[in-house]
Amino acid sequence: MTTATFSMQRVDPYNPPAEHLRLQQEDSISQVPWANTGTIWAITKHADVRAVLGDARFSSDRTLPGHPMNSGYVTGSDLKQLIAMDPPEHTQHRLRVMGEFTVKKIAALRPRIEEIVEETIDAMLASGHEADLVEALSLPVPSMVIADLLGVPYEDHGFFQENSATFVDIDTPMEGRVAAMGALKAYVGELVASRVTSPGDDILSRQLAAGADPVELTGLGFLLLIAGHETTANMISLCVATLLDRPELLKQLRDDPSLMPGAVEELLRYFTIAEVGHQRLATADIEIDGTLIRAGEAVYAFANVANRDPEVFPEPNTIDFTRGARNHVAFGFGPHQCLGQNLARLELEIVLEAVVRRLPTLRLAVPFDEIPFKEHGPNYGVYKLPVAW
Numbered sequence: 001m002t003t004a005t006f007s008m009q010r011v012d013p014y015n016p017p018a019e020h021l022r023l024q025q026e027d028s029i030s031q032v033p034w035a036n037t038g039t040i041w042a043i044t045k046h047a048d049v050r051a052v053l054g055d056a057r058f059s060s061d062r063t064l065p066g067h068p069m070n071s072g073y074v075t076g077s078d079l080k081q082l083i084a085m086d087p088p089e090h091t092q093h094r095l096r097v098m099g100e101f102t103v104k105k106i107a108a109l110r111p112r113i114e115e116i117v118e119e120t121i122d123a124m125l126a127s128g129h130e131a132d133l134v135e136a137l138s139l140p141v142p143s144m145v146i147a148d149l150l151g152v153p154y155e156d157h158g159f160f161q162e163n164s165a166t167f168v169d170i171d172t173p174m175e176g177r178v179a180a181m182g183a184l185k186a187y188v189g190e191l192v193a194s195r196v197t198s199p200g201d202d203i204l205s206r207q208l209a210a211g212a213d214p215v216e217l218t219g220l221g222f223l224l225l226i227a228g229h230e231t232t233a234n235m236i237s238l239c240v241a242t243l244l245d246r247p248e249l250l251k252q253l254r255d256d257p258s259l260m261p262g263a264v265e266e267l268l269r270y271f272t273i274a275e276v277g278h279q280r281l282a283t284a285d286i287e288i289d290g291t292l293i294r295a296g297e298a299v300y301a302f303a304n305v306a307n308r309d310p311e312v313f314p315e316p317n318t319i320d321f322t323r324g325a326r327n328h329v330a331f332g333f334g335p336h337q338c339l340g341q342n343l344a345r346l347e348l349e350i351v352l353e354a355v356v357r358r359l360p361t362l363r364l365a366v367p368f369d370e371i372p373f374k375e376h377g378p379n380y381g382v383y384k385l386p387v388a389w
Contacts, residue, residue, distance in 0.1 A: 007019045007376075008275060008376045009375050009376040010373070010375050010376065010380065011375070013368075013371070013373045014242075014270075014317075015308075015317065016272070016302075016304040016305050016308065017304075017376075020042075020044065020302055020304060020305045021305055021308065023042050023044050023302075023305070024044035024045065024302075024305045024308070024309065028043075028044045028045040028048065028289070029041060029042070029043055029044070029045075029048060029288060029289060029291040030042050034068055034298060034300070036068055036069075036070065036298075037066060037068050037298040039298070040068055040279070040298040040299065040300045041291075041293055041297060041298065041299045041300065042300055042302060043288065043299060043300065043301045043302060044302045044305045044306060044309075045289070045306065045309055045311070046306040046307070046309035046311065046312040046313075046329070047289070047309075047311075047312075048288050048289050048301075048306075049278075049301040049302065049303060049306035049329055049333070050306075050329065050333045050334070051288055051289075052278075052280060052288065052299055052301040053278065053280075053301050053329070053332055053333040053334040053336065053337075054333055054334035054335075055286065055334070056086060056087050056334075056335060057282065057283050057284045057286055058280035058281070058282055058283070058286070058299055059086050059280060059281045059282075059283050060083065060084055060085065060086055060090070060280060060336060061084060061085065061086050061281070062084040063084070064281055066281055066296055066298065067279075067280075067281040067298070068279040068280075068281065068298040068299075068300065069084070069276070069279050081219040081220070081222070081223055082094060082097075082219070082220055082223060082339075083223060083277060083336060087335065090335060090336075091335070093216065093220075094335070094339070096207065096210055096211070096212065097203075097207060097220060097339065098339065100149075100203050100206070100207075100339075101339050101340055101341075101342055101343060102342070103342050106342040106343050106346055107346070109145075109343070109346065110346060110350070112145075112148065113141075113145055113346060113347060113350050114350055114354075116141055116144045116145060117141055117350050117351055117354045118354065120136070120137055120140050120141055120144075121137065121354055121355075121358055121359070123136075124136040124137055125389075129388055129389055130365055130386065130387070130388045130389075131386075131387060132384045132385060132386055132387075133236075133237060133240060133385040133386075133387045134233065134237050134382065134383070134384055134385050135384075137236065137240075137351070137355075138233040138234075138236040138237040138240075138385070139161055139229065139233045140157070141232075141233075141236070141347065141351055142228060142229035142230075142232040142233050142236075142347055143157045143160070143161060143229045143233075144157070145228070145229070145343070145347060146224065146225060146228035146229045148202075149202060149203050149224070149228070150191070150202055150203055150204055150221060150224060150225065150228075151191070151195070151200050151201075151202030151203075151204055151205065152191065152225070156187070159183075159187065160184060160187065160225055160229075161229070163180040163181075163183050163184045164180070164184065164225065164226050164229070164230050165230070166179075166180035167180040167181050167184065167226065181222075184222055184225065184226070185218060185219075185222050188218050188221040188222045188225060189214075189218045191204060191221065192204055192208070192214050192217050192218050192221060193214065195208055196208060196214060203221075203224070204217060204221055207220070224339075224340070227338070227340060228340055228343070230379060231273060231274065231344070231379050232343075232344050232347050232348070233381070234273050234374070234379050234380060234381025234382070235267070235268070235271065235273060235344070235348055235381070236347075236348065236351050236352075237381055237382045237385045238267070238271050238273070238380070238381060238382065239264075239267050239348065239352055240352070240355055240362075240385065240387075241364070241368070241371060241382060241385055242267065242319070243352075243355075243356075244362065244363060244364045244387070245364065245368045246319070249263075249319060249321070250356065252321055253321075253352070253356050254356055257353065257356070257357075259321045259322070260349050260352060260353055261345075261349060262321045262322060262323070262324065262325075263321040263352070264345055264348045264349050264352065265323075265324075265325045265326055265328065265345075266319055266320060266321050266323050266325050267319070267348075268325075268328060268330040268331075268345075268348075269307045269313065269323075269325040269328035269330055270307070270319055271330075271380060272303050272304040272306075272307045272328070272329075272330045272380075273330075273379050273380040273381060274303065274330070274332075274378070274379055275304070275376075275378045275379060275380065276378040276379075277332065277336070278300060278301040278302070278303055278332065279298065279299070279300050279301075280298070280299045280300075280301070281296070281297075281298055281299070282294065282295050282296065282297050282298075282299055283295055303329045303330060303332065306329050307328045307329060307330060312327065313325065313328075331344075359389055361389045362387055362388075362389045363387065363388055363389065364385075364386070364387060364388075365386035365387050365388040366386050371384070371385060371386075372384055
C-alpha cells in the first residue's frame with residue numbers, strides 16, 4: 001500500500017495533480033488518505049477506472065454509511081439524486097430522461113445554439129476591445145442553452161450562475177455552499193410546481209407528463225442546471241485559453257475546420273475537468289487487476305489520470321487533434337456516464353468554431369501564467385480569462 005500525502009491541487013494548469021500521476025506510475029491501485037473514510041482506494045489506470053465505474057457493486061448511493069461522498073452536511077433527499085442512485089432505481093429514472101439527450105435530439109438544437117453563440121459574440125464585440133471571456137462568452141452560452149431546455153427565464157441567469165458558482169467552490173465555507181444549494185433547489189422546485197399547472201415545451205414539463213414525481217424532478221432539474229452550464233463554461237474557457245497560449249493548435253483549426261470534433265474530444269480527454277462523481281463504496285468483495293477491494297471500502301476512480309494512461313493514449317501529455325480519443329472517460333463510464341455529453345460536445349464545437357472564425361485577432365490580455373485557474377476541485381477551469389481583440 002502506498003502511503004503518500006494526497007492532494008487534489010493542480011500546480012500545472014495543463015496537467016492533473018502531480019500526486020495523481022505519481023500514483024498511476026508507481027502503484028496504480030493504492031490506498032490514500034480521505035477525509036470522510038480515513039482511506040480510499042485510488043484507481044488510476046484507464047482499464048481499471050472503467051471496470052469500477054461499470055460495476056454496479058461499487059455503489060453511488062451517498063446515503064450509505066461509509067460512502068466517501070457522505071460528508072454529513074446533507075442527508076436523505078438531498079443526497080438521493082440521479083447521480084447518487086443505484087440500480088434498479090437508477091435505471092428506471094435514467095431511462096425516462098435519456099430520450100431528452102439522444103444524438104438526434106441534441107443535433108436538432110444546433111440552429112438555436114448557433115444563434116445564441118453568434119448573438120453572444122456580437123454583444124461581446126460591441127462592448128469594446130477587451131473582456132473577461134468567462135463572463136462575456138463561456139458562462140452566457142451554456143446558461144442560455146440550459147435555460148431554454150428547462151424553461152428557465154433567462155432573466156434569472158444571474159441568480160443561478162452566482163449560486164451554482166458558490167455551490168461548487170470548495171473555498172467557500174460549507175454553510176455558504178449549503179445555502180446556495182438550498183436556494184437553487186428552492187428555485188427549481190418553484191419552477192417544477194409551475195409546470196404542474198402550466199406545462200410548456202421543456203424538459204421539466206415532458207418529464208412530469210411521463211410520470212416523474214415533482215420532488216424527484218426537482219433534484220433532476222437541479223442537477224441539470226448545475227451540470228448543464230458550469231462544467232461546459234469551464235471547458236470553453238480552458239479550450240480558448242489553450243488555443244491562445246498555443247498558437248500552433250489554433251492554426252491547425254483555422255487551416256482545417258474539419259478537425260474541430262476531434263479537437264473537442266482531445267481537449268475533453270486532456271483536461272478531464274470533473275474532480276467529483278467517481279467515488280464509490282464497494283458493496284461486495286471485488287478484485288480489480290489483482291487487488292482485492294473488500295465490501296465497505298471506499299473507492300475513487302481517477303478519470304483525470306486514466307485519460308493520461310500511456311497504455312491507451314500514446315504520448316498522453318501531448319494535445320493531438322487527430323488522436324481519435326472517443327474512448328476517454330471525461331464524461332465518466334458505465335451506468336452513470338454523463339447524460340448531457342452530446343449537448344456538451346455540440347456546444348463546445350459550435351463555440352470554438354465561432355471563436356476561430358469570428359475572432360481572428362483574439363489574444364490573451366494577461367500572460368498565461370497570470371490566469372487565475374481553479375487549482376483544486378470539484379471542477380477544473382478558470383475564474384477569469386482576460387482577452388483582447
